[in-house]
Amino acid sequence: KAGVTQTPRYLIKTRGQQVTLSCSPISGHRSVSWYQQTPGQGLQFLFEYFSETQRNKGNFPGRFSGRQFSNSRSEMNVSTLELGDSALYLCASSPIHPGSGEQYFGPGTRLTVT
Amino acid sequence: TQLLEQSPQFLSIQEGENLTVYCNSSSVFSSLQWYRQEPGEGPVLLVTVVTGGEVKKLKRLTFQFGDARKDSSLHITAAQTGDTGLYLCAGEGTSNTGKLIFGQGTTLQVKP
Numbered sequence: 001k002a003g004v005t006q007t008p009r010y011l012i013k014t015r016g017q018q019v020t021l022s023c024s025p026i027s028g029h030r031s032v033s034w035y036q037q038t039p040g041q042g043l044q045f046l047f048e049y050f051s052e053t054q055r056n057k058g059n060f061p062g063r064f065s066g067r068q069f070s071n072s073r074s075e076m077n078v079s080t081l082e083l084g085d086s087a088l089y090l091c092a093s094s095p096i097h098p099g100s101g102e103q104y105f106g107p108g109t110r111l112t113v114t
Numbered sequence: 115t116q117l118l119e120q121s122p123q124f125l126s127i128q129e130g131e132n133l134t135v136y137c138n139s140s141s142v143f144s145s146l147q148w149y150r151q152e153p154g155e156g157p158v159l160l161v162t163v164v165t166g167g168e169v170k171k172l173k174r175l176t177f178q179f180g181d182a183r184k185d186s187s188l189h190i191t192a193a194q195t196g197d198t199g200l201y202l203c204a205g206e207g208t209s210n211t212g213k214l215i216f217g218q219g220t221t222l223q224v225k226p
Contacts, residue, residue: 033212090156101145
């Protein structure tokens with residue numbers, strides 16, 4: 001089975017712009033979670049989607065949003081980018097919801113905000 | 115708020131040595147995962163433990179879930195240079211929300 005894929009892998013944006021990141025889960029996985037990873041804060045949960053519905057959200061401002069499509073693919077959007085949004089954004093898919101706990105991560109999108 | 119305290123944060127050892135990484139919390143988790151991450155890549159799932167007291171072995175790696183499901187440990191026997199990387203523990207709360215709480219990670223360097 002193909003793993004979780006994320007596009008693009010690298011992205012450079014300017015403060016104030018917006019960005020959309022894409023994630024394709026493992027075939028058959030219906031739950032998709034997003035995380036932000038920074039050296040200072042580690043991995044922090046952004047949100048989780050199942051059957052096109054956001055089921056859980058982390059403590060991030062409203063500039064961070066996401067959605068899931070009927071084929072389980074997911075996108076996350078960050079508007080009005082700030083320097084502090086520079087991070088590795090990771091998507092993970094899970095075969096069962098409520099979660100079995102097992103989440104499989106993609107390679108991430110490295111976002112740099114200048 | 116559920117937190118996972120992972121220790122040590124950094125570990126530099128010689129090839130052939132043994133090591134243990136700890137993951138502790140005051141909260142109960144329904145499951146706990148251990149991941150390994152290489153620079154610039156996503157975390158790779160090593161193991162999931164679900165039952166209190168559970169012990170799982172993966173070649174030279176031994177994972178244990180505490181009886182109360184609040185803590186876990188990862189023990190590596192006879193470390194090899196290929197074990198170098200960032201090790202992360204992650205717990206899923208009892209509410210089964212699909213949200214993982216991550217420890218801060220342990221950076222392991224195994225020197226030849």
